[in-house]
Amino acid sequence: xxxxxxxxxxxxxxxxxxxxxxxxxxxxxxxxxxxxxxxxxxxxxxxxxxxxxxxxxxxxxxxxxxxxxxxxxxxxxxxxxxxxxxxxxxxxxxxxxxxxxxxxxxxxxxxxxxxxxxxxxxxxxxxxxxxxxxxxxxxxxxxxxxxxxxxxxxxxxxxxxxxxxxxxxxxxxxxxxxxxxxxxxxxxxxxxxxxxxxxxxxxxxxxxxxxxxxxxxxxxxxxxx
Numbered sequence: 005x006x007x008x009x010x011x012x013x014x015x016x017x018x019x020x021x022x023x024x025x026x027x028x029x030x031x032x033x034x035x036x037x038x039x040x041x042x043x044x045x046x047x048x049x050x051x052x053x054x055x056x057x058x059x060x061x062x063x064x065x066x067x068x069x070x071x072x073x074x075x076x077x078x079x080x081x082x083x084x085x086x087x088x089x090x091x092x093x094x095x096x097x098x099x100x101x102x103x104x105x106x107x108x109x110x111x112x113x114x115x116x117x118x119x120x121x122x123x124x125x126x127x128x129x130x131x132x133x134x135x136x137x138x139x140x141x142x143x144x145x146x147x148x149x150x151x152x153x154x155x156x157x158x159x160x161x162x163x164x165x166x167x168x169x170x171x172x173x174x175x176x177x178x179x180x181x182x183x184x185x186x187x188x189x190x191x192x193x194x195x196x197x198x199x200x201x202x203x204x205x206x207x208x209x210x211x212x213x214x215x216x217x218x219x220x221x222x223x224x225x226x227x228x229x
Contacts, residue, residue: 017057021083024050054084075119121225125217132213140177140206147173147199154192172196177203 027047031040058080065071072081126133152169155162162185163169172185176199187193 017054020050020053051084054080058084121218121221124221125214128217128220129213133210136209136213143202143206144170144173144177147177147195150195151187151192151199154189154195155187158189158192173199176200177206179203179207 024047027043027050031043035043061077061080062068062071071077148166148169151172152163152166155169163172168185172187174180175182175185176196179200187196
């Protein structure tokens with residue numbers, strides 16, 4: 005199979021993925037029984053296409069084990085997983101798993117190149133990211149215990165345990181603020197303000213690290229190109 009045929013093949017599979025997702029979306033509507041049956045048959049046919057394609061790729065691979073355990077080999081397996089577990093799972097679970105087929109669109113070359121750049125960028129910052137994750141964890145746990153001490157007596161039904169406080173700490177540090185949990189004591193409000201200000205840095209640091217790493221990867225590609 006030449007490069008042009010491979011490109012056409014990938015496009016055809018991508019169209020099949022989109023068709024499968026469209027079928028899943030249509031099934032959420034109240035449709036006539038005949039149309040529901042037609043959609044079911046169409047989805048079953050697409051599932052068989054994905055299975056056949058997975059078997060075909062294994063057969064064509066020079067190193068079959070390497071393909072099966074590769075990133076895109078795992079994506080192929082995930083794409084056909086719903087039909088493989090149909091006999092052992094409920095219909096609702098299978099329908100939920102079918103959305104994973106969209107991952108196959110990552111196999112388009114332009115996205116494969118982008119994923120490779122992200123992989124190399126993450127590899128460059130693995131030490132910094134690990135350190136940051138540890139620091140963020142300490143902040144979240146520390147804030148959670150402190151906000152629990154400030155608010156538990158005033159709102160025993162809201163801050164029932166440390167897990168409620170962790171939820172409050174996370175949404176405060178990330179500046180999400182759903183409004184379901186908020187402090188009412190003066191100390192709790194002042195402390196939450198400090199959490200929000202700290203959270204700005206917690207959100208900004210990983211973004212800056214990744215942006216810097218991606219820039220370094222792109223610069224290297226330009227130099228090598």
